[in-house]
Amino acid sequence: MLIEFPLKEEHKIMIDLIKEIGETYIKPYSLEWDEKEAYDATPIKALAQADLFGLIIPKEYGGLGFGTFEMCLAVEWLSYFCAGVSTTYAASFLGAYPIILFGSKEQKERYLPSIAKGEKLCAFALTEPQAGSDAFAIKTTAKKDGDFYILNGIKQWITNGGIADIYIVIALTDPAKGARGASAFIVEKGDPGFVVGKKEKKLGLRASLTTDLIFNDCQIPKERLIAKEGMGFMVALKTLDYARCGAGAQALGIAQAALEVSLKHAKTRVQFGQPVYQFQAVSHTFAEMAMRLSSARALVYSVCHYIDSVAKDFSGASAMAKCFATDQAMWITERAIQMMGGYGYMRDYPVQKFFRDAKCLQIYEGTNEIQRNVIARELAKWIKV
Amino acid sequence: MGRILVCIKGVPKPGTVKVDKETHTLCRKSAELILNPPDRPALEVAQRLKDQANFEVIAISMGPPNMVPVLQKVYALGVDDIYLISDRAFAGSDTLATSRILAKALSLLSPFDLVVMGARSIDGETGQVPPETASLLNLPSITYVKEIRYVDGKFIAIREDDFGEEEMEFYPPAVVSIVPEIDYVRPPSLKRLLSIKEVTPKILTNAELNLDEASIGLSGSPTQVADVFEKTFVSRGEIFEGEPDELAEKLIEVLKEKGFLA
Numbered sequence: 001m002l003i004e005f006p007l008k009e010e011h012k013i014m015i016d017l018i019k020e021i022g023e024t025y026i027k028p029y030s031l032e033w034d035e036k037e038a039y040d041a042t043p044i045k046a047l048a049q050a051d052l053f054g055l056i057i058p059k060e061y062g063g064l065g066f067g068t069f070e071m072c073l074a075v076e077w078l079s080y081f082c083a084g085v086s087t088t089y090a091a092s093f094l095g096a097y098p099i100i101l102f103g104s105k106e107q108k109e110r111y112l113p114s115i116a117k118g119e120k121l122c123a124f125a126l127t128e129p130q131a132g133s134d135a136f137a138i139k140t141t142a143k144k145d146g147d148f149y150i151l152n153g154i155k156q157w158i159t160n161g162g163i164a165d166i167y168i169v170i171a172l173t174d175p176a177k178g179a180r181g182a183s184a185f186i187v188e189k190g191d192p193g194f195v196v197g198k199k200e201k202k203l204g205l206r207a208s209l210t211t212d213l214i215f216n217d218c219q220i221p222k223e224r225l226i227a228k229e230g231m232g233f234m235v236a237l238k239t240l241d242y243a244r245c246g247a248g249a250q251a252l253g254i255a256q257a258a259l260e261v262s263l264k265h266a267k268t269r270v271q272f273g274q275p276v277y278q279f280q281a282v283s284h285t286f287a288e289m290a291m292r293l294s295s296a297r298a299l300v301y302s303v304c305h306y307i308d309s310v311a312k313d314f315s316g317a318s319a320m321a322k323c324f325a326t327d328q329a330m331w332i333t334e335r336a337i338q339m340m341g342g343y344g345y346m347r348d349y350p351v352q353k354f355f356r357d358a359k360c361l362q363i364y365e366g367t368n369e370i371q372r373n374v375i376a377r378e379l380a381k382w383i384k385v
Numbered sequence: 386m387g388r389i390l391v392c393i394k395g396v397p398k399p400g401t402v403k404v405d406k407e408t409h410t411l412c413r414k415s416a417e418l419i420l421n422p423p424d425r426p427a428l429e430v431a432q433r434l435k436d437q438a439n440f441e442v443i444a445i446s447m448g449p450p451n452m453v454p455v456l457q458k459v460y461a462l463g464v465d466d467i468y469l470i471s472d473r474a475f476a477g478s479d480t481l482a483t484s485r486i487l488a489k490a491l492s493l494l495s496p497f498d499l500v501v502m503g504a505r506s507i508d509g510e511t512g513q514v515p516p517e518t519a520s521l522l523n524l525p526s527i528t529y530v531k532e533i534r535y536v537d538g539k540f541i542a543i544r545e546d547d548f549g550e551e552e553m554e555f556y557p558p559a560v561v562s563i564v565p566e567i568d569y570v571r572p573p574s575l576k577r578l579l580s581i582k583e584v585t586p587k588i589l590t591n592a593e594l595n596l597d598e599a600s601i602g603l604s605g606s607p608t609q610v611a612d613v614f615e616k617t618f619v620s621r622g623e624i625f626e627g628e629p630d631e632l633a634e635k636l637i638e639v640l641k642e643k644g645f646l647a
Binding site for chain 2: 021025046064
């Protein structure tokens with residue numbers, strides 16, 4: 001657009017590859033997947049064969065060893081084609097992060113190579129029916145039993161439920177200790193006592209799968225504990241700190257697509273004898289969209305670089321990137337519909353899908369209200385009085 | 386481990402091609418080359434056999450030096466090695482001369498189990514090279530294959546023709562050509578794309594092939610092209626304007642004038 005963000009040659013190669021995948025395996029089908037609320041494994045297979053599941057996996061485990069910035073670029077451009085597909089993709093990273101950040105050498109060796117190849121998808125399971133924003137209210141328990149842990153409880157709204165092979169599950173090992181009594185576990189598809197519940201019907205992101213996970217005396221070996229008992233929330237929060245930028249990146253891709261489609265329309269749609277773009281009410285709206293998108297992109301990219309520069313504490317920064325970019329995407333997609341009038345509202349055109357997809361970004365991976373809490377909390381630490 | 390050789394071709398990117406007025410051939414040297422689109426399914430079929438039965442897959446192409454970037458992109462699709470057959474003596478070869486050159490080059494890479502080619506090229510559109518090469522190699526040829534499996538030392542191919550599908554079983558080696566469109570072709574690998582510049586094709590010239598110059602290139606090509614020309618618009622269409630009724634009458638008048646209506 002009006003700003004060209006400096007990108008290295010390797011980034012350009014990656015973006016071109018994602019655009020090729022988007023044009024070939026996603027764009028012709030995305031409205032159909034949305035309409036039918038259908039998950040299609042083809043684009044995921046293509047992403048796997050293109051090595052794109054290996055982006056953030058360290059090189060010694062078969063990945064590319066890239067950082068948050070590259071992950072976000074990939075998620076951004078996939079979202080440009082379909083945020084449902086990019087949700088499947090990004091949620092797999094959400095499930096991979098705990099192993100990358102906190103996994104033991106054995107856990108890394110066992111799981112990361114097949115994650116990098118895209119042979120195994122991941123999922124991250126924290127939310128429960130009574131524990132959304134109030135994550136500490138989880139009730140799922142994990143009881144030590146000899147060489148095993150026994151899990152009981154229900155996880156809700158889990159992205160990639162059913163298609164993932166590796167699930168990171170946060171459960172209470174010591175309910176009496178509250179937040180300090182939670183631990184993170186790796187549960188594999190097929191573990192005894194673990195079943196996938198019903199598939200949710202959603203407003204947007206309909207090409208991705210969201211399900212319940214049910215643990216009924218689910219028995220897993222004790223080696224599946226990540227880090228130590230009691231570190232569950234630390235694992236979860238650190239993972240979300242990293243992954244939140246991904247939601248911001250999704251917002252950029254959706255907003256970019258919405259802006260392009262609606263701008264093309266406004267420049268060709270003739271009313272009152274001229275393209276509607278010639279009306280100032282319309283063109284100024286686009287000017288506003290461009291400013292909002294560019295500033296969101298600048299923020300997301302700079303937070304990515306901040307994280308990749310081995311910043312230690314970046315909760316506030318990643319919350320800003322997520323909250324600001326997703327709010328902008330919501331505004332931009334809503335205006336994009338308005339700029340297309342009736343065409344924007346029709347399901348034959350993609351802008352209404354962008355709008356529905358964008359809505360979820362303000363909710364998942366921590367609502368934007370919670371993000372503001374995080375930003376405010378970090379801000380308060382910054383000025384000491 | 387068996388070996389599969391995939392013959393691919395660089396074709397001028399549509400819109401960039403120029404015609405050499407003297408030889409009536411396409412100027413491949415100046416054109417921007419892309420992978421002949423029907424070769425992508427051929428590479429995919431070979432790759433699937435590699436996935437299934439661990440074959441080594443080698444891509445091989447005859448063409449000018451500007452074919453190198455195309456071969457590098459093919460490397461990114463996952464093949465094990467790339468070869469370029471390139472020599473001024475090969476320039477201007479028709480399908481027969483090309484098949485002679487390919488057959489010789491392929492024999493230098495033997496033993497192999499399978500030669501895979503796209504059904505045709507989008508520039509020449511003849512579809513002759515796969516069966517011609519098979520014939521020169523004295524190997525069986527199966528055209529229009531859409532799927533191949535490797536089972537117990539044999540290949541089982543599903544061949545598509547105008548009347549339906551047929552299943553064929555054959556022992557290696559053989560030459561097959563693949564239908565231009567299959568259900569899925571894999572994208573390139575990012576890891577390979579990032580290291581593309583470090584990979585250069587092995588070059589085979591006529592020094593290695595040692596073919597009689599009378600049998601290759603323009604002089605070795607029985608096809609003598611009478612003319613190839615760039616399309617130009619000689620006359621503009623005529624545009625009539627007016628009300629539908631008038632236009633209909635005008636149209637009937639014109640059609641009668643031209644003798645299309647009595």
